[in-house]
Amino acid sequence: MISEIEKKAVDIQKKLLEKINENPKPARIMHICGTHERTIAKYGLRSLLPKSVEVLSGPGCPVCVTPDDDIDTAIILAKKGYTVITFGDMLRVPGTEESLFDARSSGADVRMVYSIDDAVKIAKGNPEKEFIFFAIGFETTIPMTAAAVKRGIPENMKILTSFKQTPPAMEFLIRDINVDAFIAPGHVAAITGTNNLKFFEEKGYPVVVAGFESYDVLYAILLLENQLKQNIAKVENAYPRVVKEEGNKIALKMIDDVFETSDSEWRGLGIIPKSSFIFRKEYENIDAGIQYKDYYTKELEELREKRKSKKKNCICALILTGKKTPENCPVFGKQCTPASPIGPCMVSDEGMCHNWYRYRKV
């Protein structure tokens, strides 16, 4: 039975769709968020929009954008005897030859946690072992790692980071693909605020920060359509119940105390300037990427060589840049399913292939 709140949500959704469908302006709108993709796929929003309003999925799934190099590094170190701890989805993402899950099946000690605090507890409880926490994610998860580092992690634990920040990727995309406007992720903006998106106004791209209900996404599309019709480009906050212009100052300070920005590789996009956070010099002693460099560099070089000659069936790289959709992949829903994923976009429930499979019409 449908609740009163759900009835209201349906009513709001209908009204928003009526507005969007009144004289729509053709547009290519990109979101940068796996949770937005889940909402769009779950409620079939694309099929309710005018045909001329296209919603593209960008590189908004942290598991999906983590490059092979970082996954291979974690696997090499796990196979050398370090206990690698990471988030569940990362276990199943294939590296060049295998996933962390495969490495675990062949004897490596790889464990799954929900937060860095769980990893700290495990390391404290096993002082005879050496642990590596493989930390991935966007601005939403980085403050938790920064906070744990500031509190102090045990001596038998290091951290391998593969953090990403979204605005540099959005800026990179406008040079690479034909896009008219962006829906920005509300949970990221809850940390960063909206000031770091203002440069899109000068570049002429409307941006709306949105929440994650179906009506949040539709409202963002309506606001972007209005801007495009008026030929203006503003950053609008359509999620004020959570997002403040200045962001979360405590979390931002925490990030800044521990990390500095650096260039980094994104799957599908290549190297993007200043798009990641790496440890500041004073924290290099806990950086697994630096401290264990001699233990993984040779094998990583060999895997890079193998990767060059490997035939790629997975088109995740094109999906993450909005150039293709999962239906363009010949193995989508056949050899590649959430139960046996071939690429990262099918692994995570923030991945486009995963959501298209889960909410597809059968």
Ligand code: SF4
């Ligand atoms: S369906 Fe699988 S193989 Fe195809 S692009 Fe998606 S994740 Fe990659």
